[in-house]
Amino acid sequence: MAYSSRRDAPELPDFSLLKRLAKDQLIYLLEQLPGKKDLFIDADLMSPLDRIASVTTLKQHEVDKLYKVENKPIVSTCDQLCFLIRPRIQTVRWVADIVNADKAAGRFRRYKIIFSPQKFYACETILEEQGVYGDVSTDEWAFYLLPLDDDIISLELPEFFRDNFLEGDQRWVMTAGSTLHLLHSLYGPFSKVYGIGRCAKMTYESWRELVEEGEQRARKSDIGNVFLIDRDVDFVTPLCSQVVYEGLVDDIFRIKCGSVEFGPDVTSSDKSVKVMLNSQDKVFNEIRNEHFSNVFSFLSQKARNLQTAYDKRKGMDIKQMKTFVAEELKGLKQEHRLLSLHIGASESMMKKKTKQDFQELLKTEHSLLEGFEIRECIAYIEEHINRQVSMIDSLRLLCLLSLTENGLLPKDYRSLKAQYLQSYGIEHLLTFANLRQLGLLVEQQPGETLTVMESKVGKLVNDKTAGKLTDAFSSLAKKSNFRALSKRLVLVPKSGEEYDLRVPRDMAYIFSGAYIPLSCRLIEQVLERDGWTGLEEVTRMLNGNEFAVTAGSNGAETKVKTDAQRIILVMFLGGCSYSEISALRFLGKERGYKFIVVTTAIINSARMLEAMLDNHV
Template sequence: RPGTGREDSSAPGPPSGAAGRSPAPCAVCPQLPGKKDLFIEADLMSPLDRIANVSILKQHEVDKLYKVESRPSLSASDQFCFLVRPRIRTMRYIADIINADKMSGRSRKYKIIFSPQKFYACEMVLEEEGVFGDVTCDEWSFYLLPLDEDIISMELPEFFRDYFLEGDHRWINSVARALQLLNSLYGPFSKAYGIGRCAKMSYELWRDLEEESEGEGQGRKPEIGNIFLMDRDTDYVTALCSQVVYEGLVDDTFRIKCGSVDFGPDVTSSDKSIKVLLNAQDKVFSQIRNEHFSSVFGFLSQKSRNLQAQYDRRRGMDIKQMKNFVSQELKGLKQEHRLLSLHIGACESIMKKKTKQDFQEMIKAEHSLLEGFDIRESTSFIEEHIDRQVSPIESLRLMCLLSITENGLNPKDYRSLKTQYLQSYGPEHLLTFHNLKRIGLLTEQSAGDTLTAMESKVSRLVTDRAAGE
């Protein structure tokens, strides 16, 4: 996060657009003159939409848009452009399309745009499939995407799984280049602090890149004081606790993707879904995003009354005042009224969902786990939660929180909870338990384990320091 947040108006704002070294896809499109079909990977649709919407793509002669993994219908286009993540399965998907065209005798031009970078393994797959010579490759290396006044995201959904579960370090380079970009935009950082192996590797690679580039931002006045790099596995607890502020509950219920959310018919009170951008420009959202959910309804109710009072002012206006009201205020009031209606609808949907999940009881159980009291009672609540099949994700989250706070489950509880979960939600989750165990989120205590969770964490930090890590 550049700057210190909303409270500091002098803090540097995020770069406009997606910041990176390579051109956006709409800038690459002219390299394929004429009509073309564009295939986009699902998790790149939202980032692309923040930069180049459909109308802009149409201006660059993009005829049809396809979602990667869906088979295109008969296309008359002589050119296919693929905007994809560097994934093996996606390369096979592209190769299948090209080979199918070859079999049918159809000749086209194919261009693959990798984001954020191209990996050698992808080229190897294309070569194995016999299509490497048929494609041209490019990169859309956007490293930072501004989502709000004080939030910049790398939009790398695979990072956690790849690094922490699979031990794959391929995204470290992207993190280092994002740091290099920030450094060039805002001048050198005063100090950098980090905790965790990933943070250390990212920092060291970034320093190497700075030395190679001879410090592009060194001549600039520093606008960022300190930068903090923290591995996610140093604090799983925060991510596992229930959200209690409005923005967090919106994310839990509707899933915020790339700074926007899709509100369905249950929120819009119509048969249509609406995509809403959630940032500081939304005057209603900006005032309630960090508020405890219990106080949000009261605020929205007061806001509704204030809006109505502003509408009522027009009754005593003369013609000149009415003209000014319509030209200067009415549009803003209508927009605010629309947003207010959406957020009230969202609150009602959240309330319905959380009532079904016994939200208050869940919060109570979490507090007990965090404080280390009534563990047996909390375990019973988790068992009941599983047996009632309230939510597979919520059940796993509670089990992981129990495991972390207790430094692993005792073998009897682990087997019992695992068995109940598999019986309730299906044996296909065996792999889930295996992965959670590998990553350290849901573990079984070994014989002789007596350390508390805090003692174990402190011991680990001391060990890391002694090892120079």
């Protein structure tokens, strides 16, 4: 990396324990249904399961055939069916239909549903309503956390975002609380917990309740501080185009559960290759947090080094050659393979991203963030829609425009919306309704200037009864106040200054020096101030719900900056992007912290907006 890390950075705790726990429990659950059985796995659980237990492991525990859950009738001859699913109403209904079909055909089988990570009462209601409650046994696989890397843990619950922030369905809050509790009991006790957002607060409370119920064991803490943050605190950051290598790979190739599939254009053969992207991959580990413009030069340097290493062979005698082959060659080969893959990937990205239109897209985004030349931006967006460049990208720009400008002028709103509907069809009326509900894309109320809106939001926050009423739909009342926040937190560095992306000076480098992600800036500020004092104005604009609690009663002990105190667990409720993780890694290196990111899912602009489309019902 271009910047060197502080030497006293603390060690990260070992999270492979989480995998072991999950695996043991799964095996236990499978053994609860002795004998041969077919296993149906929810599509969403396939990749996470892959990280926990291999097919061989499953077969060892008498799983006969594996199927993916698809909502259609099944073909299975086995007498025992086991379903490993997320607690979703549709899937449970599908299982109930299978049971009822078997009943009608006079077929007797045993059925077991394993809900992961937990079951909901509503799911059991479905079984009851469909009259199969007695025929199906249910269990829970408390597989809450999947470590994707040394410092990333995912709940793999993409629906958390939509359910919680759009539908106002809070059932995942308890799950988040249990997750935190699990981490607390394995790696805690936490001494300080900060947070912002309604969901963060509820999660915190749910966790506290679990802590109070359970027994407390005194142990040495691995993780000292926790920061909980709601996704709706900062919508801007995930909507920006990612330009750091890892984020870019995610935007273009879509990283799934820490692994990516590179197509033929990358591998320069006719096959696709699946690659795990984590710190084990030495090449990737060095470029993942780099701005894309540096990656190529880095890779070519690396290639040259590799060549030198290979060249060592020349002039070796037999003995040296023997040790070279035995010790180094394998590593070099491996590195070679990875290097050629990443070069291929970079080339493919270069092709897409150095084109004129991508530069213009970035320019528009940066203008929006800075608040300059808004009319030109709107014109650009209009053309973008008219030319049908990309359904999601157009939507993304519209949202960015609305978020940074505190809503669109009614005239613009209507015309852009009409254009969009003409391009992509009327069903997007529902998409727009969702975006409005969430506060991502709104129309300015006539006569409302920024200050009027600000005072109104402030009043809502202060007025308790009103706050209660609007709690569930807080997003409706919420305005982004991005401009004011940006000013107060200095999110947009002064333009005009040259920003050397090879030597980043702040977190803005992840967006080419144009913008410091709001979420990460908040974390930085709160850690620096050890709380929210001095940020009152900011929290007011973010709709409040901030908290900072010292959990340990012995204050004297927490004053000593132990290693655990410098390990900070950041939990994103509703997902976070790779760029944010890169920014936090940078911040950690600057300040001598280590961040562990726990997220409900890894998101990017496309995933976030796709969740808002309504055609999946």
